[in-house]
Structure formats: structure tokens, C-alpha cells
Amino acid sequence: MAKVKGAVVVDIEKCKGCGICIDDCPTDTLAFERAVNGKGYHYAYMKAPELCIGCSNCAISCPDTVITVYRVKPERKKTS
Amino acid sequence: MDVKEIIAKGDLVYEKTKVLTDKEMHYCPGCTHGTVHKAIAEVIEEMGIQEKTIGISPVGCSVFAYEYLHIDWQQAAHGRAPALATATKRLMPEKYVFTYQGDGDIASIGCAEAIHACNRGENILMIFINNGIYGMTGGQMAPTTLDGMKTATSPTGRTVEQNGYTLDLTKMIAPLPGVCYVARHSADTAAATRKLKRALKKGFENSMKNKGTSFVEVISTCNSGWKMSPVAANEWMRENMFPVFPLGTIKDE
Numbered sequence A: 001m002a003k004v005k006g007a008v009v010v011d012i013e014k015c016k017g018c019g020i021c022i023d024d025c026p027t028d029t030l031a032f033e034r035a036v037n038g039k040g041y042h043y044a045y046m047k048a049p050e051l052c053i054g055c056s057n058c059a060i061s062c063p064d065t066v067i068t069v070y071r072v073k074p075e076r077k078k079t080s
Numbered sequence B: 001m002d003v004k005e006i007i008a009k010g011d012l013v014y015e016k017t018k019v020l021t022d023k024e025m026h027y028c029p030g031c032t033h034g035t036v037h038k039a040i041a042e043v044i045e046e047m048g049i050q051e052k053t054i055g056i057s058p059v060g061c062s063v064f065a066y067e068y069l070h071i072d073w074q075q076a077a078h079g080r081a082p083a084l085a086t087a088t089k090r091l092m093p094e095k096y097v098f099t100y101q102g103d104g105d106i107a108s109i110g111c112a113e114a115i116h117a118c119n120r121g122e123n124i125l126m127i128f129i130n131n132g133i134y135g136m137t138g139g140q141m142a143p144t145t146l147d148g149m150k151t152a153t154s155p156t157g158r159t160v161e162q163n164g165y166t167l168d169l170t171k172m173i174a175p176l177p178g179v180c181y182v183a184r185h186s187a188d189t190a191a192a193t194r195k196l197k198r199a200l201k202k203g204f205e206n207s208m209k210n211k212g213t214s215f216v217e218v219i220s221t222c223n224s225g226w227k228m229s230p231v232a233a234n235e236w237m238r239e240n241m242f243p244v245f246p247l248g249t250i251k252d253e
């Protein structure tokens, strides 16, 4: 079955690197980036983008609300 | 389909509510205050009551809550938010009035104001952020600090002999006839925050039905004060605070 595809955009400069989003993602999509932002925090990024289902958990649990979420619904497969 | 394509062609399913301001919050990374601010802002947006809501901010880390939500605010002296909310709601009964208070604010210095506002059945929503500590002033013991918990003023751990029992203010005010709704939630996960939002909505709705006081406690973390990482603080909270302060609806009349 085709899966719902999601993608998140982290506002890198506003991320505080707390890791709450990483912990709350059900698909282990997110991780800390090795690089740091202007504040010196290892910001969150999509380490495994193919796993994201666009559920918005990360964005809701982010205390600083710096994540935006997009989703594409799977196309209906024609039944033969 | 790669990430760029999903962003370009997909549906926008979550973005920051316009009820939150663009100001970066001064809270420590991972602080529950930010998540609860967002939950309140989203409920205000979903209910369409932005122009009709007045918040009363406390003294404590969330003293600047008025910087973060695009609504009308007043800022009260330490613990006096329920008194200011009482005046505000009585003068402007057409407004949705809520207090936002930490555990030091509501259960210690403002304990009398909180209890008497509840006992008078003021038609307000009281939101109680219980992180078991005085966050702002450097992590001193609060009435809500757990037995055995180490803080700046209980460096070897709180004891019943020395400090008495952990205060459960929410349980104390629940039987008061002036109180119509009491619930305890958390905001450590998206699932928990969705539940919290439903409780906040109920509290706002009650305040317009003249049913009395609604009281929503949020079991929270102060990872800086607890000297843990944000994720470890959430785990510690679930393991140690939830058994003492069980989540759920305590009263709904």
C-alpha cells in the first residue's frame, strides 16, 4: 500500500536543539545535525526523510513551535 | 517524491498559529512553558476568541507570557493573578479571562488568592504549570516538590519531617462547590498536548456559561532547575511526578 509522505521544515536559527521533537517522532525521521546554528545548538533535521508520514507530532511537541509540516496523500491505486 | 517536491506540492498540515507572536521565547530549550503557550494559542485560534481573551501572567519564568500571545494581557504581582482575573472578569463579563501560574506562584505565595477565587466560583480558567520547583529564581523547593527531591534549598532531598508533604493543590480545590471543572494533563508529547487542548477549550467554554471556576493543571518540567536534559526531564516527570499527580479529569459538572 502506498504510504502517506511527509516532510518537515525546521526554522534552523530558532531551533534550541532540545531534542523533544526527535523523541516524539513515531518514525525516527529526525536527528540532531552535527553542525550548530547561530545560537550554538545542534538543530533538528530530517535524517531519514523517506520515513516521514507528516503526522505533525514533532511540530506540536516542539516547545518553540519552529517546525512546519507538509504532507502528500498517496494516489489511489486502481483496482484491477 | 523527494522532500522538496513534498513541500512544493503537498498540503500544509501544520504551521505556527498566528496567535503566537514572532518573538523568540526566552525559555530554556525544552521548557514546558513554550508548549503550553502554544496549546493555549491554538485553542484561542480554533475558538475564534482572540479579540475577546484576556490573560493574566504571573511572576515566575512565564512573567513575559504577554510577549508571546497576541491577546490582551495584564501582569499580576506574585500569586495575585486570581485576584486580578476576578476584577477583570467582573468588569468585563463578555471576555474570556484566564490566569497562567507556576506552582510557586499559585500553590505557595498565591495559595490564598487561588483558593478564594475558586471558592467564590469566579468564572475564569486557571492554568497551573506545575514543574515542582521555583524555576525562575534558581530551582528552590516549592510546596509541590516531591518527597526526596533535591533542589537548591533541599540539597540532600526534601523530607516530610523538615518540609511536610508534597502539596496537591488541584485535589484540594476540586471539592469546592465554586469549582465546575478540574483536570490534570501534561504537554510532553503531541498526544498529551492534544488532550490538554481539549481541557483548555472546555475551561474557556465553562467561563462563558457562568458555571464557576475551571482549573487545569499541567504537570511540567524545569529541566534547567532539575539539572537534566529536556528529554531526560520528560522521562523523569513521567516516572516520578505522574504517580504523585495522576493525570485525568478530576471533576466535570
Ligand SMILES: Cc1ncc(C[n+]2csc(CCOP(=O)(O)OP(=O)(O)O)c2C)c(N)n1
Residues within 6 Å of the ligand: B059, B060, B061, B062, B078, B101, B102, B103, B104, B105, B106, B109, B129, B131, B133, B134, B135, B136, B137, B142, B222
Ligand atoms: C513578592 C515576591 N516574592 C518573591 C519573589 C521572587 N520570585 C520570583 S519568581 C519566584 C518563584 C516562581 O516559581 P514558579 O511560580 O513555580 O514559576 P516557574 O519559574 O517555576 O515557572 C519567586 C519566589 C518575587 N518576585 N516577588
Ligand code: SF4
Residues within 6 Å of the ligand: A006, A007, A008, A024, A025, A026, A027, A028, A029, A030, A051, A052, A053, A054, A055, A056, A057, A058, A059, A069
Ligand atoms: S511529521 Fe511525524 S513522522 Fe514526520 S518528522 Fe514529524 S513526527 Fe516524524
Ligand code: SF4
Residues within 6 Å of the ligand: A010, A014, A015, A016, A017, A018, A019, A020, A021, A022, A043, A044, A061, A062, A063, A064, A065, A066, A067, B030
Ligand atoms: S523540539 Fe523544536 S526546538 Fe527542540 S530540537 Fe526540535 S525543532 Fe528544535
Ligand code: SF4
Residues within 6 Å of the ligand: B026, B027, B028, B030, B031, B032, B033, B061, B131, B135, B136, B221, B222, B223, B224, B225
Ligand atoms: S528555568 Fe525551568 S521553568 Fe524556567 S525557562 Fe528554564 S526550564 Fe523553563
Ligand SMILES: [Mg+2]
Residues within 6 Å of the ligand: B102, B103, B104, B129, B130, B131, B132, B133, B134, B135, B142
Ligand atoms: Mg515552578
